[in-house]
Amino acid sequence: xxxxxxxxxxxxxxxxxxxxxxxxxxxxxxxxxxxxxxxxxxxxxxxxxxxxxxxxxxxxxxxxxxxxxxxxxxxxxxxxxxxxxxxxxxxxxxxxxxxxxxxxxxxxxxxxxxxxxxxxxxxxxxxxxxxxxxxxxxxxxxxxxxxxxxxxxxxxxxxxxxxxxxxxxxxxxxxxxxxxxxxxxxxxxxxxxxxxxxxxxxxxxxxxxxxxxxxxxxxxxxxxxxxxxxxxxxxxxxxxxxxxxxxxxxxxxxxxxxxxxxxxxxxxxxxxxxxxxxxxxxxxxxxxxxxxxxxxxxxxxxxxxxxxxxxxxxxxxxxxxxxxxxxxxxxxxxxxxxxxxxxxxxxxxxxxxxxxxxxxxxxxxxxxxxxxxxxxxxxxxxxxxxxxxxxxxxxxxxxxxxxxxxxxxxxxxxxxxxxxxxxxxxxxxxxxxxxxxxxxxxxxxxxxxxxxxxxxxxxxxxxxxxxxxxxxxxxxxxxxxxxx
Amino acid sequence: xxxxxxxxxxxxxxxxxxxxxxxxxxxxxxxxxxxxxxxxxxxxxxxxxxxxxxxxxxxxxxxxxxxxxxxxxxxxxxxxxxxxxxxxxxxxxxx
Numbered sequence: 001x002x003x004x005x006x007x008x009x010x011x012x013x014x015x016x017x018x019x020x021x022x023x024x025x026x027x028x029x030x031x032x033x034x035x036x037x038x039x040x041x042x043x044x045x046x047x048x049x050x051x052x053x054x055x056x057x058x059x060x061x062x063x064x065x066x067x068x069x070x071x072x073x074x075x076x077x078x079x080x081x082x083x084x085x086x087x088x089x090x091x092x093x094x095x096x097x098x099x100x101x102x103x104x105x106x107x108x109x110x111x112x113x114x115x116x117x118x119x120x121x122x123x124x125x126x127x128x129x130x131x132x133x134x135x136x137x138x139x140x141x142x143x144x145x146x147x148x149x150x151x152x153x154x155x156x157x158x159x160x161x162x163x164x165x166x167x168x169x170x171x172x173x174x175x176x177x178x179x180x181x182x183x184x185x186x187x188x189x190x191x192x193x194x195x196x197x198x199x200x201x202x203x204x205x206x207x208x209x210x211x212x213x214x215x216x217x218x219x220x221x222x223x224x225x226x227x228x229x230x231x232x233x234x235x236x237x238x239x240x241x242x243x244x245x246x247x248x249x250x251x252x253x254x255x256x257x258x259x260x261x262x263x264x265x266x267x268x269x270x271x272x273x274x275x276x277x278x279x280x281x282x283x284x285x286x287x288x289x290x291x292x293x294x295x296x297x298x299x300x301x302x303x304x305x306x307x308x309x310x311x312x313x314x315x316x317x318x319x320x321x322x323x324x325x326x327x328x329x330x331x332x333x334x335x336x337x338x339x340x341x342x343x344x345x346x347x348x349x350x351x352x353x354x355x356x357x358x359x360x361x362x363x364x365x366x367x368x369x370x371x372x373x374x375x376x377x378x379x380x381x382x383x384x385x386x387x388x389x390x391x392x393x394x395x396x397x398x399x400x401x402x403x404x405x406x407x408x409x410x411x412x413x414x415x416x417x418x419x420x421x422x423x424x425x426x427x428x429x430x431x432x433x434x435x436x437x438x439x440x441x442x443x444x445x446x447x448x449x450x451x452x453x454x455x456x457x458x459x460x461x462x463x464x465x466x467x468x469x470x471x472x473x474x475x476x477x478x479x480x481x482x483x484x
Numbered sequence: 485x486x487x488x489x490x491x492x493x494x495x496x497x498x499x500x501x502x503x504x505x506x507x508x509x510x511x512x513x514x515x516x517x518x519x520x521x522x523x524x525x526x527x528x529x530x531x532x533x534x535x536x537x538x539x540x541x542x543x544x545x546x547x548x549x550x551x552x553x554x555x556x557x558x559x560x561x562x563x564x565x566x567x568x569x570x571x572x573x574x575x576x577x578x579x
Contacts, residue, residue, distance in 0.1 A: 099559035192539050206538070235544055304524045315499060322500070324572050329565035333575045337500075345502035353501055357511070358518050360499040361487075374525050376535035381528070383536060415514055416521050432539025456540065 001026045002162035003484070006071055006219035009165055013060055013070045020060065020070030024053035024114050027072045031116060031163050037482070038139050040148075040158040042077050043085050044117040056112045068226050069112030074167040076155050077118035078125060079105050079210070080199040088201045089121040089133040089151075092321050092328045092347035102199025103231045104168060104210050111226045116164055120154030123349045124318065125175055125203045127151050128421040129411065132351045137408060140183060141480040142446050146405035149179030155213050156183035161483050166214035166223050170200060172207045173306055174400075174425030177437035180213055181400035181449025184439045186466065186476060187213040188220045191457050192432035193238035195224075196231035204313035205236070207306075207429040216476055217438065217466035221245035224459060240457060248460050249467040254288030256465065257393040263299040264398030264424055264451075276441025276448040277399045283472060284397075284465075292393050296385040301378050302427040303419055308362050308375035309430070314352075315359030321347065354415060383431040390455045395465060399424055400437040400449035424451060434459050438466045439475040447475070486516040 001023060004012065012018050028046050035041050049072065056070035080086050080098035082105075087093045101109065108115070122132040130138040130153030138153040140146040141161040148157040152169035156179035159167055169176045171189035180187030188211045195210040202208060212223035228242045260281065265274060281291055323329035323343030330346050333339030348356070362371035389396060402423060411418040428435040433453055440450035450469075454462040470476050492512050496503040503511055557570065566573040 095563075097563055099556055099563065193542070232545075232547070236538065236542065238540065238542065301525065301528060304522045307518060308522050308525065319500075323565060324574055325560070326563045326565075335575050336577050339575055340500040341496075341502040344500055345504075348501070354511070354514060354518070356499050356501060357492075357495045357515060358522075360495050361491075361515070361519070362522075364495075364498060370526070371522065373535055374528070374530060375522075376537065377530035377533040378525055378528055380533050380536040381530070383539065413514075414517055416517050419518075419521065 002030055004165065005216055006165045006214055006222050007216070009071050010067050010222065014065070016060070020053040020056040020114060021050065023070065024049050024072050024116070027116055027164055034161060035163060037144070038141060038157045038161055039136055040120055040138050040154040040161065040163060041074065041117045042087060042120050042135050042154070045084055045115055048084070049114050049116050052114045056114060059112050066111040067222055068108065070114060072114040072116050072164055073108065074116050074119045074155060074158050074164040075105060076121055076152055076167065076169050078121060078170055078201045079168060080201070081105050081115070081118065084118065086118065086201070087134070088125070089123040089135065090348065090352070091134045094134065094328065096327050100199065103196035103229065103233060104200065104227055107226050107229055113226070119158055119167055122151035122153065123352050124201070124314070125151040125170060125172055126314070126351050126355055128174065128178055128418055130154065131408065132349055134349060140405050141483055142184060143405060145407050146446065147182065147408060149182035149405065151175040152213065153179045156180055156185055156187070159183070159185045159213050159215060160480060166212060166219055168210060168227065169213045170208060170210045171429065172203050172310060173429050174422040176211050176213060177400050177425050177435055177449065177451060178422060180437040182405040182447065184447030184475070184478060185213055185215050186217050186220050186436070186438050187211065188224065188436045188459065188462070189428070189434060190224065190228060190459055191434045193236055194228050194434070194457065194459065196229060196234040196237050198231055198233040202317040204310040205317060206313060207310060216470055217463045218246070218249055221249060221463045243460050245460050245463050248464050251464045253284070253465055253468050256284070256289040256395070258284055258289050258291050259294040259389050259393035259396040260291050261294050261296045261299065261389070261396060261398055263296050268402050268423070269399060270403035270443070272443040273399055273403055273448050276443060277450055280440040280450045280469065281397060283469060287468060287472065294389045294393060294396070296389060296427065298378070298381045298385050299427055302382055302430055303423055305375040305378040305382065305430060306426045307358070307419060308371045309379065311355040311359030312362045312372050313359070315356045315363065318352070318356055351415070379430045382427050386431050386433060395462065396453040398451050400451040404443045404446035404448055428453050432456070434462060436462050436466055438469060439478070441475060442478070447478070487512050487519060
């Protein structure tokens with residue numbers, strides 16, 4: 001049953017071949033039995049899940065239930081869930097039980113989806129390996145000595161290990177696409193403003209965007225149909241109709257113009273990863289698409305621009321964690337300042353503190369223009385690169401990451417080595433564009449991802465393009481050992 | 485560029501994060517390595533380039549000034565570290 005896709009589960013549930021309670025029990029049992037191997041789930045909500053499943057079965061019996069009714073999913077532990085601890089992977093929020101649902105959580109609840117629990121993640125979504133989580137690292141289902149990627153590593157590993165057929169995730173600099181690539185699943189970061197950020201704990205507000213993870217593009221389409229909505233509570237959400245992402249999956253892609261950026265195939269890219277990505281491009285050519293070499297000349301500036309903008313916004317966003325209204329507070333504070341400084345020193349992990357300090361530096365008097373102002377200008381240049389490219393091509397493709405999953409601890413003590421992991425994914429966040437990762441090969445028995453970058457609000461076409469690839473290939477249906 | 489000890493102490497004060505004496509050197513090394521990375525931006529010619537604030541140049545929406553949320557004072561205070569009679573308690577500020 002756990003090998004069924006969301007599309008197949010929907011069909012089975014709507015056709016009464018099995019009940020939501022049965023499906024939910026099956027996945028809860030898998031989490032209980034297998035998650036000790038992966039550490040992908042921080043909190044399991046078994047009782048609530050079974051209640052929701054029973055309610056979903058009633059709705060299904062009554063007819064006219066929404067597509068996701070009765071389908072079990074996991075939420076990344078960054079989305080606030082009413083009455084369920086929402087930790088954001090941090091000691092700071094280890095005791096935080098929100099009194100409300102994020103809009104994304106509410107959307108799934110309205111649709112009757114069943115929430116099995118909350119997934120592990122890098123602390124406050126800051127990391128590319130899941131090593132910064134307060135709850136310990138997640139293990140990659142393909143290789144237990146290797147990282148699952150981050151920050152949505154728990155969601156990615158859970159889907160790869162068939163602990164859930166789909167999960168929510170968020171992406172600030174690659175946090176959906178990079179773990180999707182490293183765990184061999186499909187993940188989509190939508191256009192900035194497509195999915196509500198309300199109730200999604202903020203990291204870098206001008207870059208953060210929620211999106212779905214599943215094994216197939218078809219399943220991501222079903223999840224995005226529910227996840228995307230206009231929300232007046234998120235002031236940066238764009239008021240634009242949500243299309244039916246499932247309706248156009250079958251469209252022909254003959255004549256599609258695919259831009260292949262020179263800068264995404266330069267030094268630093270593992271040769272075997274390149275081979276797998278080139279083979280995927282050849283498959284598209286075989287389906288009638290045309291490859292066009294393009295240039296995104298400012299790609300190299302995206303990592304430095306990001307490491308000004310993201311920490312600057314994070315330092316402002318994370319100032320709310322002060323030990324006063326919720327979350328961690330240090331023991332026996334001497335005075336107010338002692339309470340603030342010790343609460344934050346003890347509640348945040350090293351990487352989070354580092355980014356707050358960098359951000360504070362970049363925003364401090366005398367440095368603002370030289371850092372934040374400059375980075376926002378460079379961001380404009382990066383966006384212009386994409387604008388020019390999309391005058392010539394329909395989509396852009398390249399590798400999601402420079403190499404497959406790396407070993408725990410292998411990025412050493414230098415934070416910059418880890419930051420370069422996101423070299424191909426960060427630019428799309430800076431430009432606000434949608435990006436996707438689709439499994440396209442195996443290197444050393446670890447998965448490799450093909451990245452698809454679309455124009456603004458072109459998610460339907462990207463899902464269509466990914467689906468056509470998955471109809472012709474099998475990379476997305478490979479199963480890690482010990483999972484079947 | 486490398487970051488001086490004094491500057492780390494100032495940043496610690498500004499960001500309200502206590503940094504132990506024994507970790508200052510390490511913190512300073514790691515921050516310097518990140519600053520070296522972001523200093524690549526200084527070489528870019530951005531003359532006349534407008535700073536980007538929103539990818540689709542969207543502006544903040546206005547709404548009617550009407551009550552849209554219900555009062556959840558009790559639920560919100562139930563999760564606080566320390567409260568009394570509807571107030572959030574912190575260590576004494578004024579003697």
